[in-house]
Amino acid sequence: MKDYQSPLTLARQLRYGAIALAVTAALLAGGLVATLSFKSLLQQAIALQQERGESAAREIDEYLNDVQSKLNYLARMRGFTELPRSAQQNLLEALARHNEAFESVALLDRQGNAIVTASLTRPVKLENQRQQPVFIRAFAHNEDYVGPVEIDPELKLPTVKLAVPVRNNSDRVDGVLTARINLSFLWVVLSHTRVGKTGYAYVIDNRLRLIAEARNSPETATVEDISERPFAIAHRSKFLSIGSEFLDRYRGLYGTEVLGTLAPTRNVPWKVITEQPTREVYAPARQMIVVVGGTLLAVTTLAGLASLLFSSQLIRPLNQLTEGATQIREGNFQVQVAVETRNELGALAAAFNQMAGQIEASFAALSASERRLADFLDAIPVGVFVIDSQGKPYYTNRTGQQLLGKGIVDSAPSEALAEVYQTYLSGTDELYPNDRLPIAMALQGVSTRAEDLEIRLRDRVIPIECLGTPIYDGAGGVKYAIATFTDITERRRAEQILENYNRTLEGQVTERTEELQQRNQELTLAFKELETARDELVQSEKMAALGQLVAGVAHEINTPLGAIQSSAGNMNKFLEQTFKQLPDLLRSLSPEVETLFFALLNRAQNQESSYSAREERKFRRALARDLEAENIDKADSFADALVDIGIYEDIEGFLPLFKEPNSPEIIELAYKLATLQRGLQIITLATARASKIVFALKTYAHDNPEGKRVLASLTEGIDTVLTLYHNQLKQGIEVVRHYTEIEPIWCYPDELNQVWTNLIHNAIQAMDYSGTLTIDISERDNFIQAVFIDSGKGIPPEILPRIFDPFFTTKAAGEGSGLGLDIVRKVVKKHQGEISVESQPGRTAIAILIPRNLSPEEPAKRNVTALN
Numbered sequence: 001m002k003d004y005q006s007p008l009t010l011a012r013q014l015r016y017g018a019i020a021l022a023v024t025a026a027l028l029a030g031g032l033v034a035t036l037s038f039k040s041l042l043q044q045a046i047a048l049q050q051e052r053g054e055s056a057a058r059e060i061d062e063y064l065n066d067v068q069s070k071l072n073y074l075a076r077m078r079g080f081t082e083l084p085r086s087a088q089q090n091l092l093e094a095l096a097r098h099n100e101a102f103e104s105v106a107l108l109d110r111q112g113n114a115i116v117t118a119s120l121t122r123p124v125k126l127e128n129q130r131q132q133p134v135f136i137r138a139f140a141h142n143e144d145y146v147g148p149v150e151i152d153p154e155l156k157l158p159t160v161k162l163a164v165p166v167r168n169n170s171d172r173v174d175g176v177l178t179a180r181i182n183l184s185f186l187w188v189v190l191s192h193t194r195v196g197k198t199g200y201a202y203v204i205d206n207r208l209r210l211i212a213e214a215r216n217s218p219e220t221a222t223v224e225d226i227s228e229r230p231f232a233i234a235h236r237s238k239f240l241s242i243g244s245e246f247l248d249r250y251r252g253l254y255g256t257e258v259l260g261t262l263a264p265t266r267n268v269p270w271k272v273i274t275e276q277p278t279r280e281v282y283a284p285a286r287q288m289i290v291v292v293g294g295t296l297l298a299v300t301t302l303a304g305l306a307s308l309l310f311s312s313q314l315i316r317p318l319n320q321l322t323e324g325a326t327q328i329r330e331g332n333f334q335v336q337v338a339v340e341t342r343n344e345l346g347a348l349a350a351a352f353n354q355m356a357g358q359i360e361a362s363f364a365a366l367s368a369s370e371r372r373l374a375d376f377l378d379a380i381p382v383g384v385f386v387i388d389s390q391g392k393p394y395y396t397n398r399t400g401q402q403l404l405g406k407g408i409v410d411s412a413p414s415e416a417l418a419e420v421y422q423t424y425l426s427g428t429d430e431l432y433p434n435d436r437l438p439i440a441m442a443l444q445g446v447s448t449r450a451e452d453l454e455i456r457l458r459d460r461v462i463p464i465e466c467l468g469t470p471i472y473d474g475a476g477g478v479k480y481a482i483a484t485f486t487d488i489t490e491r492r493r494a495e496q497i498l499e500n501y502n503r504t505l506e507g508q509v510t511e512r513t514e515e516l517q518q519r520n521q522e523l524t525l526a527f528k529e530l531e532t533a534r535d536e537l538v539q540s541e542k543m544a545a546l547g548q549l550v551a552g553v554a555h556e557i558n559t560p561l562g563a564i565q566s567s568a569g570n571m572n573k574f575l576e577q578t579f580k581q582l583p584d585l586l587r588s589l590s591p592e593v594e595t596l597f598f599a600l601l602n603r604a605q606n607q608e609s610s611y612s613a614r615e616e617r618k619f620r621r622a623l624a625r626d627l628e629a630e631n632i633d634k635a636d637s638f639a640d641a642l643v644d645i646g647i648y649e650d651i652e653g654f655l656p657l658f659k660e661p662n663s664p665e666i667i668e669l670a671y672k673l674a675t676l677q678r679g680l681q682i683i684t685l686a687t688a689r690a691s692k693i694v695f696a697l698k699t700y701a702h703d704n705p706e707g708k709r710v711l712a713s714l715t716e717g718i719d720t721v722l723t724l725y726h727n728q729l730k731q732g733i734e735v736v737r738h739y740t741e742i743e744p745i746w747c748y749p750d751e752l753n754q755v756w757t758n759l760i761h762n763a764i765q766a767m768d769y770s771g772t773l774t775i776d777i778s779e780r781d782n783f784i785q786a787v788f789i790d791s792g793k794g795i796p797p798e799i800l801p802r803i804f805d806p807f808f809t810t811k812a813a814g815e816g817s818g819l820g821l822d823i824v825r826k827v828v829k830k831h832q833g834e835i836s837v838e839s840q841p842g843r844t845a846i847a848i849l850i851p852r853n854l855s856p857e858e859p860a861k862r863n864v865t866a867l868n
Contacts, residue, residue: 023300031292038285045281046246046259049195053263053274054244056193056201063101063185064267070098071164072144075177079169081107085116092118101182103152103159107166108135108176115175122154129178138163138176146268149183149211149223158183158211158221160268186212199276202253206269208232208239213253226253231260238262239271249278317345321352333360383464383485387439389478391415403464403487405457426452426463438468439483445470451488463488589666596657597666604645604674619648626651632658641667645674709856712749714784715739715777721756725764732770740778746854751827758820759788759846766792766844783833783849795839803837 074080074091083091088107096102096118104119104126112130129135137145147161159180168174186203191214193201202213208227212218226232231250238245239262247260258275265272320337327335333356337349374397377384383400387393393408401407404421412420415434423432432453434440441448447469455462466485473479589597620639627635638658642651651658660666722735729735763773771791778785795803802808806822828835834849 019300023296025299027296037288038282041284042259042281045196045276046261049199049259049274049276050244050246050261050263052193052195053201053261053272056189056274057263057265057270057272059189059192060186060203060268060270060272061266063189064181064265067099067101067179067181068144068162068267070095071162071177071179075164075166078167078171080166080177081109081168081174088116089118092116093120095179096120101185103155103180103182105177105179108139108178110139110175112139112176129176134161134163134178135176138165138178139173142173148207149205149209151221151223152180155182157218158186158223182218183212184218187214187218190214193272193274195274196276196280198280199258199274200253201272201274204239204271204273206240208236210253211270215254235260235262247273252277317341317349321349324352324356328356328359333357333363381486383483385439385483385485387417387443387481389443389480391417391440391443393417394480400485403455403462403485405455422456424454424456426454437483438466439481440468442468442470442481442483443478445478453485463492465491589660593657593660593666596654597670600647600654600657600670601673604647604670616643616648619643622649623651627658630655630658632663634664637664638667641671645671709746709748709854711744711856712747712752713744714742714747714752714786714850717749717753718756718775718777718786721753721760725760728764728769729773733764733767734772736772736774738774738776738778742777742779742784743852745784745850745852746856747831747850748827751830755824755827755848758824762820763788763790763792763844766790766794768792779852780849782852784852785847785849787845787847789843789845791842792844794841794844795837800837800839804835 074095080088080091092105092107096105097120100120103121104117104124106114106118106124106126107116108129109115112128112132112135114124114126114129117124117126134145134147137143142165144165145161145163147163149158149160151157152159159182161178161180163176163178165173166175166177190201190203190212193214195201200214203211204226205211208225210222210224210226212221227236231247231252232239234250235245235247238247241262242264244264245262247262249257249259252258252260252275253273257278259278259281260273260275263272263274264270324335324337335356336353378398380397381399383403384395384397385393385400385404386395391413393410393412396404396408406421409420417423417437417440418432418434423437424430425432436450438448438450447467449465449467451463451465453464453466455464464485465488466483468481468483470478471480471482620636620643623639623642624635627638632638632655642648657663657666722729760773767773767790773791774787774789776785776787776789799808799810804821804825806819825835828848828850831850831854833851836847838845838847
């Protein structure tokens with residue numbers, strides 16, 4: 001029994017535990033009650049305080065509503081500004097008498113001058129208000145105005161200005177009705193607002209100015225700025241909010257710690273703030289703490305007395321149970337404990353006696369179980385060998401004894417197990433190293449498997465597979481090591497058969513490999529022939545595109561050549577006639593008329609005509625009427641000649657020339673000379689057009705036989721292709737260019753021209769030669785982006801992923817090889833660029849990115865079909 005004695009006996013533990021439990025329960029219950037009561041009191045105080053503030057705010061709103069409603073009544077009277085002055089005066093005086101808050105009332109005209117004023121206490125002197133907010137907001141902005149609270153210099157009282165627009169009989173704003181309101185009523189409202197016994201209320205405006213407080217009077221009010229006080233800074237956002245707020249605990253207006261609430265008024269931007277000192281709010285909680293402390297002391301005393309009584313009834317039976325347990329530990333399972341109490345301890349003693357009998361039965365069952373386990377292990381066809389933590393053999397089953405040739409050798413040391421049980425390395429005469437034995441490694445906590453062991457008996461050698469596994473105790477240390485081992489003689493025979501089969505298979509694989517190499521050579525030759533055929537298809541694709549371009553270019557060159565030929569014929573005819581008439585005509589003209597003649601030619605030369613035939617007919621009729629009005633003969637023929645040489649109006653300066661006797665010869669010669677000038681212009685423009693087409697064709701046909709990158713402009717290449725396609729584009733396709741100024745880059749310009757050709761050609765066909773082609777060239781990070789957008793029918797989603805596949809085409813047989821976009825993709829890849837496509841009905845966009853920083857020292861093969 002002495003083994004269980006300690007300074008803190010079980011009796012003391014029961015006594016002290018009962019006292020501690022009672023005290024803890026009392027503390028928890030009292031603390032919970034005090035906390036909940038405190039929160040409830042605090043919530044009630046805040047709710048009451050909030051209600052008082054909101055009630056005060058409602059009183060202020062009701063009072064101001066009454067004042068503003070009377071002011072608005074007059075303002076809504078249509079034609080108020082057009083009433084007689086006496087009627088206006090009477091209405092304003094009646095308004096001032098309605099409520100003593102009206103210190104003064106005034107009607108302002110459109111210029112801000114007071115035309116009628118009224119006051120029951122003093123004369124009203126009101127200067128022009130045109131530049132004051134009270135007039136600007138009400139008159140110019142057509143809205144009701146409430147001014148800031150100010151101390152009236154004469155009354156020495158806080159006042160506020162109200163203003164509303166007034167209208168004339170046409171319902172237009174024709175003036176402003178303004179009133180100065182005495183705010184003494186705020187002190188009446190605040191004096192009726194009770195916040196506990198020591199709390200108070202005050203009013204602030206949206207500027208954080210103190211406009212009224214309950215502890216002073218209207219006569220001593222100062223409209224103090226409280227925006228820099230600590231509590232105003234801390235609660236600025238709540239002061240400026242539009243809803244009711246609880247302001248929590250802070251140092252209030254008079255420096256004491258308070259709980260505050262805030263209630264806004266609806267009609268004016270004011271807030272009613274109520275503050276109640278925390279010492280008054282928390283007083284009920286302090287009283288409750290005193291009550292809880294007294295209750296705790298009483299509970300502690302009762303718990304001590306109860307613990308003395310209960311401990312004596314528990315300790316004696318527990319001592320008897322302890323003595324019985326000691327005897328069971330020493331092996332006496334027949335011990336019985338005599339405890340006759342009719343409570344839980346009596347039940348415990350009965351259970352103890354029953355447990356002693358069950359332990360005796362369990363020991364007998366355990367012995368039988370060990371025997372059954374030994375039988376099970378002997379029955380399995382796998383050898384089992386166990387050693388203890390010291391490396392001594394502990395157990396082996398029947399199969400293990402048969403494989404090892406012997407049973408447990410108690411005297412075998414752990415470092416000589418291989419020698420004792422004749423365990424060798426497979427195929428050698430060397431004993432298996434003891435430290436590598438799986439069972440020895442398991443003793444070190446390592447699970448391992450080995451297949452290179454042999455057990456040598458007198459009549460045979462047994463190859464075995466061995467698995468070592470540690471068995472741990474409750475503390476995590478290795479208590480036993482167990483090895484299971486199996487005879488693998490049959491497996492070794494099977495492995496030998498498999499090895500022989502593998503040798504045969506290797507010979508067969510070598511033979512098949514040689515056949516595959518021969519087939520690979522044949523496929524290589526076939527691939528080269530396929531590449532040659534593909535190159536020929538690509539060349540035919542290029543020639544087809546060139547053929548279509550040549551047809552269009554021929555037409556484009558024929559057009560300016562025809563214009564040159566026609567103009568040259570007209571010029572030749574008119575030159576023959578003019579050379580004969582010009583000298584004689586000039587000699588017959590006076591200097592003034594000669595000046596007018598050359599002025600007419602100069603104006604015809606500089607006049608640009610872009611009118612339709614219908615518009616030119618209108619100009620002919622108008623000129624004929626003007627000439628007939630001046631009594632000029634042959635007015636119709638003169639009008640036709642003038643319109644033909646490009647003169648449509650403003651002919652007053654040339655009237656003396658038309659009135660000359662030989663005016664028909666003068667006008668005819670002027671017509672011929674102007675026609676000569678126009679023919680020269682046509683020849684010049686046609687020659688420039690033909691030169692541009694020839695230059696574009698030369699640029700397109702230029703080849704770079706060295707296969708190196710050269711500096712070239714992307715936009716010039718695109719414009720070259722557009723020039724060659726002008727004949728197909730001009731009929732019904734609008735080309736929109738969005739070019740960013742971009743420096744030339746190192747590239748293969750002739751191959752890029754093939755890219756632009758394929759994209760533009762596909763776009764023209766997609767739009768069926770009618771629509772809009774937009775080309776956007778811009779810089780994007782370190783790339784130049786070229787986007788081609790057409791307004792065609794779009795690419796169906798199901799074929800969009802295949803458009804870059806070689807030989808894929810949606811055109812009819814014979815109209816395309818399906819290599820156009822494949823060539824585009826490979827040229828872009830050759831430039832280390834990217835290409836992407838987005839398509840929907842009415843819009844297909846192909847975007848190409850070309851790096852700006854390509855260097856000239858990277859030659860590549862010219863044949864784009866060789867690119868991967």
